Amino acid sequence: MTANGWLQFIVYFVVLLVCVRPLGIYMAKVFEGKLHFLRPFERLIYRVSGVRSDEEMTWKEYTVAMLLFSFVSLILTYVFERLQHVLPWNPQHLPGVEAFLAWNTAASFTTNTNWQAYSNDVTMSYFTQMAGLAYHNFFSAAAGIAVAIALVRGVARREAKTIGNFWVDVTRTCLYVLVPLCIVFALVLVSQGVIQNLHPYTVAHTLEHQTQTIAQGPVASQEAIKELGTNGGGFFSANSAHPFENPTAFSNFIEMFLIFLIGGALTVTLGRMTGSPGHGWAIFACMSILFAAGFTVCYWAESQPSPVLHGVTQQASALQPGGNMEGKEARFGITDSSMFATITTDASCGAVNSMHDSYMPLGGMVPLINIMLGEIIFGGVGSGLYGMIIYVVLSVFIAGLMVGRTPEYLGKKIESYDVKMTMLYVLIFPLVILVLTAIGVLTHAGLSSLANNGPHGLTEILYAYVSTAGNNGSAFAGLNANTKFYNITTGFNMLTGRFLMMIPMLALAGNLARKKSVPPSPGTFPVNTPLFTVLLTSVILIVGALTFFPALSLGPILEHLLLHHGVLFS
Amino acid sequence: MRNTLVIAIRYTIITTILLGIGYPLLVTGLAQLMMPAKANGSLITRDGQVVGSALIGQGFTSPRYFHSRPSAAGNGWDATSSGGSNLGPTNQALMTRIDAAVAQWHKDDPEAKGPVPIGLVTTSGSGLDPDISPEGALYQVPMVAAARHLPEETVRALVESHIEGRQFGFLGEPTVNVLELNLALDALPGQSQTSK
Numbered sequence: 001m002t003a004n005g006w007l008q009f010i011v012y013f014v015v016l017l018v019c020v021r022p023l024g025i026y027m028a029k030v031f032e033g034k035l036h037f038l039r040p041f042e043r044l045i046y047r048v049s050g051v052r053s054d055e056e057m058t059w060k061e062y063t064v065a066m067l068l069f070s071f072v073s074l075i076l077t078y079v080f081e082r083l084q085h086v087l088p089w090n091p092q093h094l095p096g097v098e099a100f101l102a103w104n105t106a107a108s109f110t111t112n113t114n115w116q117a118y119s120n121d122v123t124m125s126y127f128t129q130m131a132g133l134a135y136h137n138f139f140s141a142a143a144g145i146a147v148a149i150a151l152v153r154g155v156a157r158r159e160a161k162t163i164g165n166f167w168v169d170v171t172r173t174c175l176y177v178l179v180p181l182c183i184v185f186a187l188v189l190v191s192q193g194v195i196q197n198l199h200p201y202t203v204a205h206t207l208e209h210q211t212q213t214i215a216q217g218p219v220a221s222q223e224a225i226k227e228l229g230t231n232g233g234g235f236f237s238a239n240s241a242h243p244f245e246n247p248t249a250f251s252n253f254i255e256m257f258l259i260f261l262i263g264g265a266l267t268v269t270l271g272r273m274t275g276s277p278g279h280g281w282a283i284f285a286c287m288s289i290l291f292a293a294g295f296t297v298c299y300w301a302e303s304q305p306s307p308v309l310h311g312v313t314q315q316a317s318a319l320q321p322g323g324n325m326e327g328k329e330a331r332f333g334i335t336d337s338s339m340f341a342t343i344t345t346d347a348s349c350g351a352v353n354s355m356h357d358s359y360m361p362l363g364g365m366v367p368l369i370n371i372m373l374g375e376i377i378f379g380g381v382g383s384g385l386y387g388m389i390i391y392v393v394l395s396v397f398i399a400g401l402m403v404g405r406t407p408e409y410l411g412k413k414i415e416s417y418d419v420k421m422t423m424l425y426v427l428i429f430p431l432v433i434l435v436l437t438a439i440g441v442l443t444h445a446g447l448s449s450l451a452n453n454g455p456h457g458l459t460e461i462l463y464a465y466v467s468t469a470g471n472n473g474s475a476f477a478g479l480n481a482n483t484k485f486y487n488i489t490t491g492f493n494m495l496t497g498r499f500l501m502m503i504p505m506l507a508l509a510g511n512l513a514r515k516k517s518v519p520p521s522p523g524t525f526p527v528n529t530p531l532f533t534v535l536l537t538s539v540i541l542i543v544g545a546l547t548f549f550p551a552l553s554l555g556p557i558l559e560h561l562l563l564h565h566g567v568l569f570s
Numbered sequence: 571m572r573n574t575l576v577i578a579i580r581y582t583i584i585t586t587i588l589l590g591i592g593y594p595l596l597v598t599g600l601a602q603l604m605m606p607a608k609a610n611g612s613l614i615t616r617d618g619q620v621v622g623s624a625l626i627g628q629g630f631t632s633p634r635y636f637h638s639r640p641s642a643a644g645n646g647w648d649a650t651s652s653g654g655s656n657l658g659p660t661n662q663a664l665m666t667r668i669d670a671a672v673a674q675w676h677k678d679d680p681e682a683k684g685p686v687p688i689g690l691v692t693t694s695g696s697g698l699d700p701d702i703s704p705e706g707a708l709y710q711v712p713m714v715a716a717a718r719h720l721p722e723e724t725v726r727a728l729v730e731s732h733i734e735g736r737q738f739g740f741l742g743e744p745t746v747n748v749l750e751l752n753l754a755l756d757a758l759p760g761q762s763q764t765s766k
Contacts, residue, residue, distance in 0.1 A: 007740055045588070049581035064571060068578040076582055121650045131590035138589050167581060174585070179593060186597045187604070193625050196601035196609040201650065204613070204622045207635065207752055212628055214611060214649040221597035238643070238652035241695030243625040244611065249742020308665055311672040313685040313705075320705035321743050326664065326692040327654040330639065330701040333743035337695075354695045355654035358664075456658035478656030563660050570662035 001303050002316055005335035009295060012253065012339065013288070016260055020284070023261065024268020030176045031149045031169065031273070038175045045171050056162035059510025062150055063503055065166040066143055070110050070499070073139060077132040078106040081124070090125035091200035097123065104487040109133050111498035112140035112380060114226070114233030114350055114473035115490060117482040121215045121236045126198055133233055134222040141229025141262075142173040144382030147502050147509075148266060149273075151386050154509030155410050156274045158517045163509050177262070178228060186224040188254055193247035196220040219244055227258035230380045232350030232473045240340070240353040241329055252336050252353060259349045263287075263378035266385045274410050278528030283388055285533045290377045290540070291346055294366050298338040301363035308566055324363065327355030338363065345370035348380030350473030357451070357460065357476040361563060364476070365556035368463055371470040373544040374429065380471060386505050392527065393422045393508075395539045399525040408524050411517035418511060421504040429469055430547045432496050436465045436489055437551070445485035451478025454569035455562065459555035464490060469497035614749065622749050623649075627700040633678060633717035635752045636702070636710050636729075639689055640671060643697025655693045668692070681712035701745035704733045718761060728754055 029035050046053045057065065080087065081102040085095050097105070101118055108115040109132070118124075124133065146169035153163045190196050195216060202214040219235045223245055226233060240246040240255055264284065271280020303323040305314035316322035321333030328337045337354035344351050345367035356364050370377060376388040393409060397419055400407025407414040440446030440461040450457045460476040467474055468490040475481065481490060526532060601609040612624040622628050627638045629647040644651035657664035671691035675682070687705040707729045715725040732751045735744050755761060 004736070004740060011740070041588075045581070045584055048584040050577050051581065061574075065574050065578070068571075068575050069581065072575070072578045073582045076586065121652055130594040131586055134594060135586055135590035138593075139585065167577065174589060179589070182593070183597060183600075187600060190601045190605050190609050193608050193612050195611050196598050197611075198598060199610065202611060202613060202620060202623075204620045204628075206622055206628045207749070207756070208628075208630060208632060210629070212622060212626070212647060212649055214613075214623055214626055215652075216611060218594045218598055220601060220609075221594040236652045236696075238654070238696035238698070241654070242652050243623075243627075243696060243698055243700055247612075247625050249737040253741055306659060308660075309668060309688075311685050312668070312688050312691055314688045317705065319708070319744065320687050320689055320703035322688060324659070325688045326657065326659075327695050328692075329694050329696065329699050330689055330703055330706075331699075331742050331745050336742055352695070355656055357656040357658060358654060360659050451656050452658035452661045454660055456660055476656070476658075477653070478658070559658075559660055568660050568662040568665060 001299055002335070005299060008335055009339060012256060015257060016264055019261060020264035021268050023265035024280070025272060027177060027265060027269045028272035030172050031269070035176060041175055042171055046167070049167070051167040053165065053168050056165050058161055059150070059163055059506045062163055062166050063506045066147065066502065067499065069166070069170075070143065073136065074106050074110040077109060077136060078102050080128050080132040081105060084125040084128045087125065087127045089127040089130070089198055091198070092122060092125070094122060094125050100484055100487040101482060104491045107491045107494050108473065109136035109231070109233060110140055111471050111494045112144055112229070112231055112348060112383070113468055113471040113494045113498070114231045115468050115475070115481070115494060116233055116237065116473070117487055117490070118237070126217055129222060129235060130218055134225060137222065137225040137229050137231040137233065138174055138178055139170065141178060141225070141231060141381045142170040144380055145173045145262070145266070146170050146382065147505055148382035148385040151389060151505055151509040152270050152273050154512035155412060157513045159515070160513045163506075163513050178225060181228055182221070182224040185228065185254060185258060186220040189220045189223055189251055192251035193243070194220040194223055194251060195244045215244070223255070224258065226351060227255045227349065228262065230259055230263065230347045230349040232344060234351065240351045241355070246353055249331055249336060252332060252340065255351065256340055256343050259343050259347045259351070260378045262381040263347055263384045266382070270385060276410055276528060279410065282528050282533045283392070283536070285530070286536045286540070287377045287388070289533070289537055290373070291342065294346065294370055294377070295339055295342045298342050298363050298366035299335065301360045301366070302334045302338045304360060306360070307564055308568065324358070324360050327358030329353065341367050342370065344474055345472060346375065346377035346379070348375040348383055348471050350467065352474050355477060356463070356474060357478045361556040361560035364459065365552060367474065368459070368466060368556065369544065369548070369552070371466045371472045372548045373540055375470050375472060376540065383471065390422050390425050391536060391540050391543070393418060394426070394543070395532070395536045396525055396527065398539060399535060403523065405523045408518060408520075410527065411520065412512050412515050413518060418508055421508040421511070424504045425501050426543065428500050429497065432493055433465045433469045434551065436493060437462050439489070440465070443485070445483065449480040449483055449486060451480070452569070455555050455559040456569070459559070462551055462555055465493055468493040471497050614753070616753065621753070624747060624750060625700055627698045628749060630748070630752065633713050635755065636707060636714060636748050637690070638748045639699050639702060639706075640691065640693045641697040642693040647698065649698055652696045652698055654695045654697060679710060679713035681716065682709050700747055700749060702748055704729070704744050704746055707732075707746040707751065714755070718755070720758070728758070
């Protein structure tokens with residue numbers, strides 16, 4: 001760990017802190033319908049699709065619209081993949097994508113996971129990348145934000161039947177928030193060297209008289225929304241480690257910034273729309289604590305020399321980053337790699353600028369834990385906020401039990417139905433992960449994909465299911481996930497992790513909206529204090545630890561102990 | 571429900587046209603207009619021929635050139651198959667590979683002092699890392715100087731002039747771009763361009 005490393009971390013955090021407030025306030029205005037400068041585009045979309053923008057929806061109607069839209073757009077992307085050989089913008093004449101892989105990828109991008117089972121840069125045509133994959137980068141992000149806003153409305157409204165209009169929320173998110181930011185930041189990325197063209201691949205003649213085929217494509221436009229929408233699906237299989245996706249330290253900084261930007265700003269939006277700005281900041285503080293803790297552990301672990309290497313210098317100096325450089329780029333070194341790994345898994349992004357599979361055991365455990373906690377540390381756009389509100393409800397419930405009063409959250413009584421929906425959300429996640437991991441380690445189909453043996457192998461399988469259920473999409477990529485077994489199970493897992501968790505969320509939103517508001521009394525547990533932040537942080541850590549500690553102790557923790565005894569696996 | 575399905579279909583079509591096709595084409599147009607060299611891959615040409623991209627690493631085996639880091643992209647430096655080794659820290663295969671790389675360096679660069687810098691024996695995340703650390707470049711000075719019959723000071727000075735510091739003074743790590751350094755080597759007076 002170096003002074004420069006900490007400086008980079010602090011600058012990053014300060015820039016984020018400065019930017020979330022204006023964006024959060026702007027988004028509150030967007031969702032309250034106070035901004036109209038893009039009205040012509042809005043109207044065009046509503047008219048063509050037959051949306052009645054002035055009609056609001058009940059939580060059930062909202063859920064149905066969200067599910068049907070996801071279904072239709074999933075099918076369309078599947079069709080694009082299968083038929084890409086007859087569609088335009090395919091200068092490399094790539095064939096249609098194989099059925100299981102096409103299904104897995106369509107499910108993956110629809111659910112904001114962007115898990116990529118294929119491991120080759122020459123799989124998807126430019127058309128599939130743009131109209132199929134980047135399209136979902138916009139709309140899976142917008143759908144996540146819409147659900148979060150619906151939940152916020154549920155908290156803010158009193159005795160209301162409706163929670164907003166899904167089509168309007170999604171359209172406004174895209175037009176007013178995502179597209180303008182993406183156009184600007186895509187061009188900033190191009191200025192650093194990220195490519196943006198529709199040319200065929202370039203053939204170079206290297207200095208040693210070899211030929212090198214260099215892949216091209218419309219990368220920057222996808223890169224911007226990939227990070228801003230916490231999608232994470234790389235244009236290339238090396239993702240943000242690829243120099244054409246992430247060429248410089250500054251492009252890396254921008255990408256990390258975009259990943260947290262909306263998740264951070266939504267806490268401000270929550271505070272604004274519920275009339276309790278302090279509550280938004282209390283949540284922001286909790287997220288910041290967990291972010292800093294994760295980065296510290298990961299950065300420390302990756303800076304350590306490996307005890308089993310000899311004849312090499314692993315010491316950090318002014319002339320080299322040192323530490324564990326396997327799977328890391330020279331321009332990023334240890335600091336920018338471990339920071340990116342922490343951020344991409346705090347959020348549900350899943351872009352990587354280094355290979356998590358090659359991390360030290362405890363370094364790789366940090367991304368894993370981040371996803372296990374539910375990606376609520378700034379989190380996926382929208383999903384981070386509603387996941388966090390689940391923990392908030394749980395925290396006020398526990399606080400209520402401690403003093404023996406009916407818990408309240410921002411004037412809403414938290415009753416049995418609300419706690420049931422909350423617990424459903426909390427339980428579905430570990431249930432699918434642990435059951436599927438157990439199947440993976442007990443079957444030949446699961447084990448035959450491993451790249452590393454011993455405890456690291458368990459971590460590879462566990463990470464695959466944690467990542468897909470959490471809609472993260474990053475991987476311990478040594479695992480060959482492009483098999484029938486993994487394409488089917490991870491595809492199922494992604495859909496479960498997305499939609500089975502959104503439905504209780506919207507039910508909770510609908511139920512909260514119906515309730516009366518009760519004025520705060522001396523017995524009300526305030527949700528805008530440091531005490532609340534501490535309680536919330538503790539609840540998150542306790543729930544996470546109770547659920548996953550046994551699996552972690554057999555994976556990364558055991559591997560760490562064995563590594564320091566010099567035990568290797570072949 | 572059926573009504574909602576119809577809306578969903580129409581909505582998907584119109585937004586695919588606007589955001590799936592319109593947005594990337596708009597960005598492509600702007601990028602090509604404003605920054606064509608970067609948007610097309612920062613390609614480097616010499617004598618009218620594309621020799622590579624400043625951003626994409628390529629393999630070097632001759633002692634006349636500085637070597638890049640080992641690559642796990644395809645069969646090495648395959649810029650259509652990017653990726654890392656994904657070998658874990660307790661994998662015997664990783665240790666065997668690194669030990670072999672260390673032995674190879676001692677053979678290629680016998681005059682170099684001290685242990686091998688870690689960056690020179692580890693694969694990068696992309697397999698296309700265009701850079702090495704300054705330490706990794708300085709380590710190779712004796713090898714390149716001997717192969718080119720140049721004084722070590724000349725080669726070392728060339729390396730030092732090619733060190734790119736942290737961006738804005740604090741972001742990222744100092745690096746040396748291998749392709750640009752090797753092109754500069756070839757451009758030194760009296761140095762031919764082929765290694766055959």
